Amino acid sequence: MRCPSSSFLRRGTFIVALLWFCSAFAAALENPGNLNLIPVPSKIAVTEGKFRITEDLAIGAIGEAGARSKKAAARFMERLAGRTGLFFKQDYLAELGPSGSSSFLFKYETPGQLEPFEDESYALTVSPDRILLIAKTDLGVLHGFETILQLMDVDSQGYFIPCLQIDDTPRFAWRGLLIDVARHFMPVDVIKRNLDGMAAVKLNILHWHLTDDQGFRLECKIFPRLHQFGSDGLYYSQDQVRDVIAYAADRGIRVMPEFDIPGHSTSWLVAYPALASAPGPFKIERKWGVFDPVFNPTDENTYRFFDLFFEEMASLFPDGYIHIGGDENNGKQWDSNLEIQQFKKAHNLLDNHALQAYFNGRIQAILAKYGKKMVGWDEIFQPGLPKDIVIQSWRGRQALIDSAQRGYQGILSSGYYIDLCQPAAYHYLNDPISDEVPLKDEEKKLILGGEATMWSELVTQETIDSRIWPRTAAIAERLWSPASVQDVDDMYRRLDAIAVRLEELGLTHFKNQEMMLRRLAGSADIGPLRTILEVIEPLKQYKRHDQGLTYTELSPLTRIVDAALPESKAARLFRKMTDEFLRTNDRKIADALKTQLQRWRANHQLLRPLIKSSPVLSEIEPLSQDLYTVADIGIQALDAILAKTAGDRAWVNESRAACELAKKSKGHAELALIPAVEKLVQATLSR
């Protein structure tokens, strides 16, 4: 199963040129007071005044506070101190201030349970002399802390929280991020920092894709051959798993493991070939795609194996749900196995889908025995399964509708495939329950939420954060905020703000980019690389697999395309300014556009020596040449528009052809400014 985008703007010149533009723009937004909240709360009323953050700020609980809220309070204070440089007087590690004198008071009734539909609401009142945070459960308190950290603002007198009243509760109960650690293993610290990122945007479930053809990534005590032979030594110990679960629980996040069966299971069958549907031996798969090895669903040993396996996993993972995958079984091994054919006839199983349904039923019974509910990709859907299972839709929204109409719960992932490097706006407007969905109200309630999916064929621990963040914050808002919150421009404004704030959690979405450029250049002098990176985006969807290189688990993911952020901020702003210029014909905007284009055009000459001294960079020489060409066309188009000269159709055709050529991918990447330049070219005709 298994795309969106953000390039990172650094150069002073363009920034300065943009400042007046963006601020003028922002003033027009409906989000009250231009707050940087993401997700937007259910209800918000801004009042007068500011709560000043000083060294006297002390946090205290009204009534008893449990360990989770105390630890969260300490992290809250540490992050606030980190941003403001203030030496808070309170020893927030050791004690929550006495509630009387504390300027920030919180209160909750009961510890939250980590399960769907637990109360996560909170009410926040900020007045000039006090912050009051009230929630039903400590989960709500944690959400409130994150809201306050997003509210922190600054004026000439210092840091403050604006006075307001927020009443907030999520729209959907299931708000997840899938991290695939099978295709590329992700060490514990990668998972932990992403859990912190999830908490910051109020996501509440980590879907941990632990096994696949390319790796079995956790220690199994009863069948140790699984991790010993199926992982190349890259797996989590059970102690590490418990550590991650506790870390997540401290942040109000559930951890649901996925064990993808009966297909996507080569790594298991390396260890236990006798359980496969065809003779082994098998090797850990290095390539990406759909492979033949599949468990034998007609062999009782298979179920004895899974009974013992899930007994162990059910006690390791406290969450009420276990995901069994169930996707992309090509059936080849089943078709070529005579005994399996006979079994199908004997049991009146008409096709492989029916056979897999039989398998799923057996597995579901095992999970139920150990107190777990089953989750699977949309292929597992079949009437007859108990109604407490959950269907995860990846092939399209229809699966979600079908299953809801038959009374089954579902979550949406189709449209949230963040590995495919599509723009945040694309994901943002993908609503699990859009207006056109033909469902009755009770059926709609069966749609529990959604999950962003971070498949890891083309990411490593160095790049995964940049694929997840900040775009996943847009998905988090879709799943938390009222359906009516749909302003894409305002989303991007807030996304830019949260992107910087997420870095305090150790996330590497920005900082690893220059590290990667330094490695490619073999030097700290990377100026021109930085410039071209502003407008480069990785190829979208699955196109990167179609560029003449066969990627495997061993392929280096350290190229320019890997350093490129999925969505170029500079290109997005350039497109926006272009639209604005074409609407207003404002000379100032044109000048800013031209300055930017000149900078990009000039970069080719600066970059060439660097490319010459680093062969690994040679693949971006044509991309750099294209940037020169396209920027030059843009400059000519601007000049023509400003000069109000009659459109020159020959030049337009020639320029369009050049843009088309430039759109062809080079270095597995593309230039994100071309559509804007094409608009400028088109506009030369209409003057």
Next chain:
Amino acid sequence: MRCPSSSFLRRGTFIVALLWFCSAFAAALENPGNLNLIPVPSKIAVTEGKFRITEDLAIGAIGEAGARSKKAAARFMERLAGRTGLFFKQDYLAELGPSGSSSFLFKYETPGQLEPFEDESYALTVSPDRILLIAKTDLGVLHGFETILQLMDVDSQGYFIPCLQIDDTPRFAWRGLLIDVARHFMPVDVIKRNLDGMAAVKLNILHWHLTDDQGFRLECKIFPRLHQFGSDGLYYSQDQVRDVIAYAADRGIRVMPEFDIPGHSTSWLVAYPALASAPGPFKIERKWGVFDPVFNPTDENTYRFFDLFFEEMASLFPDGYIHIGGDENNGKQWDSNLEIQQFKKAHNLLDNHALQAYFNGRIQAILAKYGKKMVGWDEIFQPGLPKDIVIQSWRGRQALIDSAQRGYQGILSSGYYIDLCQPAAYHYLNDPISDEVPLKDEEKKLILGGEATMWSELVTQETIDSRIWPRTAAIAERLWSPASVQDVDDMYRRLDAIAVRLEELGLTHFKNQEMMLRRLAGSADIGPLRTILEVIEPLKQYKRHDQGLTYTELSPLTRIVDAALPESKAARLFRKMTDEFLRTNDRKIADALKTQLQRWRANHQLLRPLIKSSPVLSEIEPLSQDLYTVADIGIQALDAILAKTAGDRAWVNESRAACELAKKSKGHAELALIPAVEKLVQATLSR
């Protein structure tokens, strides 16, 4: 117990101006072929030709290879692929190529033991069609891998290893890095990435300072109150400890724990106040310094406690040595405890030093019972202890000399206090056995080596890497390479190269700087901050504690001074160019200096709006003003020198006074270019 420096140069203009200068300079070095090896090998002979790195590169063992060398080989290939972008054909995770067809062959005789004086030598022969790496132990093989990675070079035809013959062996057996995780806790991933950095420069022992007044940082099974009450929840589980030890062992690195007793032990006594020399209760110490709480050395319960404690720790830590600290006991609790006074009299212990010697003797006997040798800070030295103990000198070299003359082994840390932000050159020239050391040859053999010490009062997990790297590589060279290797300029050239290469190991010494600037600015637009950061260094030694702020464990270490690198590269190069200009009077150099100074002078105006919008930055406004002033003086001086006008003494006096004022610290930091500007001012007089 418990400083050096590297600012990071980014701006194209200055870099370009410097290129001709540095390359001309580098050509004069003695290091053959301008290799980037650090530490420099014992013997090296460069031959003709290049070994080309292609996709066909395959690595293979001659004879049997154990897990350590196989895993290291896989990491070697992954790093090489990461830099070159090559898709190696070999499945290096699963198999080492058959030795016949492999272009890179390695061989060793026996697995290395992780203990002092194990054979770490290796011989490397690179010829155009083959790399051959031969060692006595796999530890030598690991060192050889790192050497090859440092040798990797590039020309117009691609990546290559230059042909050569290296025979290499360390000068000292004990080459360590101390990491203090008590003052600020460092999560496992921080330790791991630093172990990788250590391996890259051939360090072989991690000295893990696990306990101190501010925290008891590991799980203790027999006395769980220690971590439960002494750590604020910030400690390593024993599983994590084992994980770190295994990770280190895979990289040929010993892990020696330090349990600092009888003083520096407040965190222990929070849990067990009855073992203290004065009545409790005690609280975990938040401040820095020397504190009163100390174990009661006259109470047999103390030794019963330590017997059980060290029994557990001796089995947790496989290393043959345990460090017991033994430093900075102020004796106050002993002096005010009547029973302790009586005990001293009864046992004829003349002073507290003698009492502590008694304590040490008892502890040493416990360690010996569990098969461990004792290490301690130089205070523990006393005749009568067995000769297998090791004295770590922190107060000065004399302790090392004294103990060696009495037949005791020692290691040097005085002069290697990397937390004090002193220049790499300072540490580099600090030799454990300098020519003046009045020791006989046998006595010199007792000096086992040295350790860089990373005390963590003023670092967090965000900044610790920037204090350790790259300066620690200079110390690593001092401890590995022949004593005659002393060329400071060449060391800096190689340090700049390794600094970039160390980033591939996940180290954050460069990349966290801009992250921190973005947090301070609350925005991705940090251009002028970057510029001033080029020439800022943190205050040296212990001066930062004397600036009107009382730092504690809770103080935010997120300011500009924390983002500043210990040694400004831009300032170092500026000083160097200034010297070169004053020697040659070369106009081209003067132009480059002036361009740079103009850029720094212009920065003040650019930075001011940023400071205005971020109160936490206000403390650097005077620093920025100083940079304006000093750069302006430098420009005037250069103009005067070039104009060959007669020196204007009044202007000189005024400028000197301005420089003196600018030297006064602001924002806990200093401007590293002032000495060079003062030289320029002085030079106006001699024209």
